[in-house]
Amino acid sequence: MKPHHLVIEAFGPYAERVAIDFDALSDEGLFLIHGSTGAGKTFLLDAMSFALYGEVSGERGVKGLRSDHAPPQAVPRVELDFSAGGARYRVERTPPYTATKLRGSGTTEKLAAAALFRVLGTEQQPVASRTGEVTREVERIVGLNAAQFRQVILLPQGRFAEVLRAKAEEREALLKTLFETEIHERAGSWLEDQARTAQRAIEEQKRHLAWLREQAAEEWLPFADQPHGRAEGEGASRSQDPMGAERPASASDPGTPTDQASLDRLLERIRRVVAACEETRRLASEALEQAQRQRASVVQAADRFDRRAAARTQLAQLEPQQPEIEALALQLAAADRAEALRPSLEADQAARRDLQDQGLRLRRELERAAAVRDGARGLPDAVVALGLLSLPESADLQDARTVLATRRVEVEGLARQAEEARQARDRAARALALQQQAQAEIAQVQRQLQLLRDQRLSAEAALQAARSAADRLDGLTQAKNSLAERALASRQVRKGRRLEGEAIETLRAAEQRLQLTTTALRTLRERQLAGMAARLAGDLSTGSPCPVCGSSHHPQPARSAADAVDAGQIEAAEAALNQANQEQQAAVMHLADIRIRLEAVLEKAGAAAEDPAAAIQDAEQAELALTAARLQAERLPQLERNLAEQGRQITSLESSLQAASTTAAVQERSAADAIQRAGEEEVAVAAELGEGVAPRQVLDSLAAVAQALETLARCSEADARLRTRQEQAAARLERDLEAAGIADAAALAAALRSEQERTGWRRRIEAFREALTSQRAILAAPDLLELPELRPNTAAAELAEVAADGARTAAVERHSEARGAEDDIHRLSEEHRRLAGDLADQEARSELLSDVANRCQGKTVPYISLQRWVLSAYLAEICAYANQRLDLMTSGRYQLRLTDAGGRGGRNAGLNLRVRDAFTGEEREVTSLSGGETFQASLALALGVADTVQAHSGGVHLDALFVDEGFGSLDPDNLQLAMDELDRLREGGRLIGVISHVAALRERIRSGLQVIASDQGSTLRVGSTAMP
Structure with a gap:
């Protein structure tokens, strides 16, 4: 990984936008970052770490990264261009910060934001846009997490000087901050927790086994006095109840089992009890069956006796009713003959009723027709002359209807003329x-x-x-x-x-x-x-020439005054x-x-x-x-x-x-x-109908008369049909009466009975005859012929059966309880057997966990914890890498050695450092090194840490390295050796940055960055580092 360009804005001590072109600085390969203390030199590397991972060093947090010097509207941001794995990327991040609202007053909280791009020429290809996603992609691309990156790219020489001079306990604490060994410490604690958990599980298992044995004893207790449960040779003993109190034990009570063997013996005893209970239950069942058979025989004899007595009683009640039933049968036969003529009688009666109703209806219609005709206007003479006191002849009625229809047509024409007149007036x-x-x-x-x-x-x-x-x-x-x-x-x-x-x-x-x-x-x-x-x-050393007089002997060197002025004060x-x-x-x-x-x-x-x-x-x-x-x-x-x-x-x-x-x-x-048209139409209508007569009213009265005449015509047709039907029904009834031998319709009506009444008679007759026959058949049955005159006693047989059933029920319950106890004791015994077998495995595992936990926690020989052992391995690897650097810087004189010599009981073993002096061939304490030698050793140690971290990160190679402070303790020769080592580090195109305020380095490193602090925030000046 190699940085190319860094931009910082409103971030940390930098209020204004500052930019660093690392590619321009890489021409020399080695550059200096200098400035006054607290100006923000190391913060540049924090900005680089924040851009990549969203984190800064442990002493700082991501909150509060916005510069206090920046104006309210400024947005804190960091942008870094870097290359890794043959590709170039650009990452941008903004920390969470408090911003002033654009509208109104007050502030608002802004969330962190991040974006990662792959740079392809002048184009940017998005890779990730969420903070967590960007961090994961950077870790994948660079091959290091945030902590590893800070360990490899920034070498805090001052902290490694502390590691070098510290005691073993202090060195362990410092190494913990460099390497993430908390997982090994947590592993030791986890093993201790697992060992304690395993031991608690064993104790709980033992308690559970004891409880199982106590439960088995409780199940056996109700059967302890059972004679069949005593094994041969067992005598009286004393036992403990499940609550632990001592109680007397019978000769067959074995007490609470103490192990699996005693549980097995208890199970055998309960099985013998179950067998004895089974035999008792069988005998009780046979006795019950015998009692049930005896009771059934007595009950059957009593039932036959009761049936014979009931049949005799029923027969004595039925025989006096026989004459009445025979008379009722004759009356039923006459009703059945009359029932066949019921349709003819009902048809004749219905025809007579319909004819009578039709006569009444005809009289009403004649009266209504006369009333309608008398109230009508404009009727023809034929309709007025029609007689309506009785039904007219069909021909006269039809002529009146025809003349009336013709008159209605004429009046409808007049009605249309009247409507036209009305519309004209409208x-x-x-x-x-x-x-x-x-x-x-x-x-x-x-x-x-x-x-x-x-x-x-x-x-x-x-x-x-x-x-x-x-x-x-x-x-x-x-x-x-x-x-x-x-x-x-x-x-x-x-x-x-x-x-x-x-x-x-x-x-x-x-x-x-x-x-x-x-x-x-x-x-x-x-x-x-x-x-x-x-x-x-202050720069003189024994054997070195004085730069003023040239003498190598310095008897009385000048001493600094208490108020001596250093370069920092001048700056x-x-x-x-x-x-x-x-x-x-x-x-x-x-x-x-x-x-x-x-x-x-x-x-x-x-x-x-x-x-x-x-x-x-x-x-x-x-x-x-x-x-x-x-x-x-x-x-x-x-x-x-x-x-x-x-x-x-x-x-x-x-x-x-x-x-x-x-x-x-x-x-x-x-x-x-x-108005003129309406007058003409109204004159024409009045001339035909008369003054003031409305055509529509005349039409309505004519329609009513026509409807009345039509109703009379239908009544005439109905009257003729009903008379014909009545005559036909009377003739059919007369024929049926003559055939059945019934005198007349009145005699037929007197013989008729309803279906319900006839059905009731028939059922009564049939029931009587069936009952009489049934009772006589019962008395004639063979099993009732030789019965005694006294009824058999069933109560004694029932009492005997109840007693036998009670004995069987008690035997069944006892057997069920014994079987339940057997099942429970068998279940408890098998569970005890299984858990006892598991207990041995648990004890072995617990012992192994305890041994491993004690070893990892340093509680047993060699009294080195797992975390300290891992740190010792890291330190050994670091020393191997560091000695390669230290050999060059000290011209082969010094080598760092890791020793197992420790404090009391070896508890500090594994982290002790000594230095081997090739000039004397002896090993001595690292605290005996001079200031310059200490710097060389600590620088070598810091470089060794970087090499170790890279090696454990899959061989990730960083093309940039920053060394922080520590050069002020070197004399010119040792400073030259350190510079030579830095020159070797920049071989292969690696970019080396030295963070220091030592003025001598500005003479040796020609280019770099000057961090200038002010009350408006820090600024950068990039260029030559030569002193004015």
Whole structure:
């Protein structure tokens, strides 16, 4: 993975947008990131880590990453272009932050956002757009997670110096922060939990086994005194009840079982009890069957005795009823013969009733027809002369109906003439109404026409006024603008003079600060020159020549004073001077700008500059006049449209007035014609029917008479049919009576009975005869002929059966209880057998878990926990890689060694470091190394960590590396060796960045980034690192 371009905006200490072109820095391969302490050098790498993974170093969190120096509307963001796996990518991220609302007041919380693109030339292909998805894709592309990336790309040499010098316990804590070994610690804890859980399971299993044995003893307890449950040779003993209290035990009670063998013996005992109960149940069942057979025999004999007695009683009751039943049978036979003639009798009776009803109906119809004829008008003479006291002859009735039909046709013609006259008068009425409506419309239109003509005169006057106002708009607008500018300028004069005073005060304060910072820098430089000897003496070492006198002997080197000035103080003072100088120049420019604007305002205000109130009042009056004229002029198009519309309305009303006059004249003529036609039709109808007689009324009366005559005709036909049917029914009845030998219809009616009555007689006769026959047959049965005279006693047999049934029920219940106890004891025994077998496996597993957990937690020999063992393996691998670097940096003198020597009981074993000195051939403590040697060892250790992490990440190779601080402790020779090692690191195109504020590195590394801190946020300067 190699970074190419980094953009930071409103992020951390960087308020403004800063950009870093790593490709330009990679020309040298080695570059320097320098600046004052706290300026934000390391934050650049945090920004790179945040862009890739959405995380920063452990000391910082993703909340609060927005720069406090940035303006409210600025959006914090980081953008990184990088390449990995032969492809180039661009990742963009925004942390969660609080933003000011665009509308209204208050703030709103913004969520984190991220996007990943693959860069193909000038195009970007989206890869992921959600924060978690982007992180997963980056981990897949780069091959490292966030923690591994920070370990490999950033080498915090200071922390590795702590790792080098720390004790084993402290080194373990530091290594835990570099490597994710929490899983091994959790694994040890998990194993301990599993061991404790397994032990608890064993104890619970044992308790459950004891409970099973107690339950088996409880099941056996009701049968402990059963003689069949005693095994041979068993004597009296004492046992414990299931609750643990001692109780006397019978000779057959084995007490609570203690193991599987005793459970098996208990099961054998209960099985013998079950067999004995089974034999008892069998004997009781046989006794019950014998008692049931005896009771059945006695009951059967008693039943035969009861049947014979009942038959004798029934027969004694039936024999006296026999004469009555025979007489009833004769009467039933006569009713059956009469029933065959019932249809003929009912037909004759029905015909007579229908003929009688038809006579009554005929008389009613004759009376109604006479009444209808008497009330009718315009009847023909033949209809008037028709006699209706009795039914007329069919021919006379038909002639009257024909003459009446002809008269109805004539009157219908007269009715049509009368309807035409009525319609003519309706038309005349409608024409008169329309003529009156037209006259009213003429009056309404005339009034509207006069009103519109008056309104048109007013509209013409308003239109003339609006045109005049429109002509004055330009002049009023110019006057208003001129007065408004003067009023505005007069108000700005006072503000400009106040700002001028404030700018003068700001300039004075800036000049004072510039003077103070100039004096402070001069004082610091004088003190720095005074302490230069102590600085030179600080770089002296035994055997090395003095850069001043050249001597390798340094008897009394100068010592630094308590208030010695270092380069950082000078840099800070210079930065303060630059800041003060910039503030003074800015104050001068600000004052000049304010004075220029004040002169422009005074020129615009003119005489109004001294009287702003009058200028404002004049501007307001001009504004009011302009507004009034504008409002009047804006009405001009509407007034013109209104005037044109009024003209169109007048023309339309004049046309409507002409049309209404024409309509009134036409309707008046139409009404006169209709009235004349109606009079002629009415005269013709009156001449035929008489004055005041309506044709429709005559038609209705004729129709009623015709309907009455038609009803009489139908009644005549019905009367003839009914007389014929009555004669036929009477003849048939007479023939049937003669054939049946019945005197007349009255005798037939007296013999008839209803179906229900005859059925009842028949059933009574049949039931009597069947009962008589049945009882006689019962008494003649063979099994009733030799019965005793006294009834057999069934109560004693039933009592014997009940006693036998009770004995059998008790035996069955006892057998069922014994079988249930056998099943329960068998189930408990088998479960005990299974669980006892599982207990051995559980104990073996528990012992294994306990041993492994104790070993992984360092509680047994060799007393090294799993986590410490893993850290020791990491440290050994780190030392192997580190020694390759350290051998080059120390010219083969030093090698780091991992030793197992530990503290008490070996609990600190596995993480102790020593250094081997090739010059002496001895190993010694790493704390004996000098400051420069410690830096070399810690740098080698840091590089070893990077190599180890890359090796454990599938051989991922990073084409960039950053080394943080630690160079200040090196003498020139060791610094050169360290620089040589960095040069070797950049071989193959790797980009190496050194983060330091050591001035000597600026002489050795020619290009880099300078981080400049200020009260407005940090900024970057990219280019040469040479000191001025």
